[in-house]
Amino acid sequence: MKERIERLKKLTYIPQKEIAWLIEQAELSDRQQEIIEENKRQQEVTVHQFRQVQEEIQHLSGDRNRYKQALEKIITNLNFAITVAQNELEGDVR
Structure with a gap:
C-alpha cells in the first residue's frame, strides 16, 4: 500500500486536488488496515x-474438591476420636 501511495505522489498528469484525495484515501485505508491487524492481534491475545x-x-476447582474431601476425612476421624475419648471418659467415671 505504501508503494502505491508513493507512486501516486509522483504522478503529474492527475490534477493536484484529485491526487491529494487519492493519497488521503490510500493513507486512510493503510491506517485502517493497521488498526484491523492490531485488533486481530489483541483478540488473539484475549x-x-x-x-x-x-x-x-x-485446576482450582479440582484442588478445592480434593481439599474438601480431605477435610471431610479429617472431620470424620476427629469425630471418631472424640467419640472414643468420650467413651473412655465415661468408662473411667463409672
Whole structure:
C-alpha cells in the first residue's frame, strides 16, 4: 500500500486536488488496515488469556474438591476420636 501511495505522489498528469484525495484515501485505508491487524492481534491475545484462565479455574476447582474431601476425612476421624475419648471418659467415671 505504501508503494502505491508513493507512486501516486509522483504522478503529474492527475490534477493536484484529485491526487491529494487519492493519497488521503490510500493513507486512510493503510491506517485502517493497521488498526484491523492490531485488533486481530489483541483478540488473539484475549482469547489465549481467556483459555488460560479457564484452565486455571478447572485446576482450582479440582484442588478445592480434593481439599474438601480431605477435610471431610479429617472431620470424620476427629469425630471418631472424640467419640472414643468420650467413651473412655465415661468408662473411667463409672
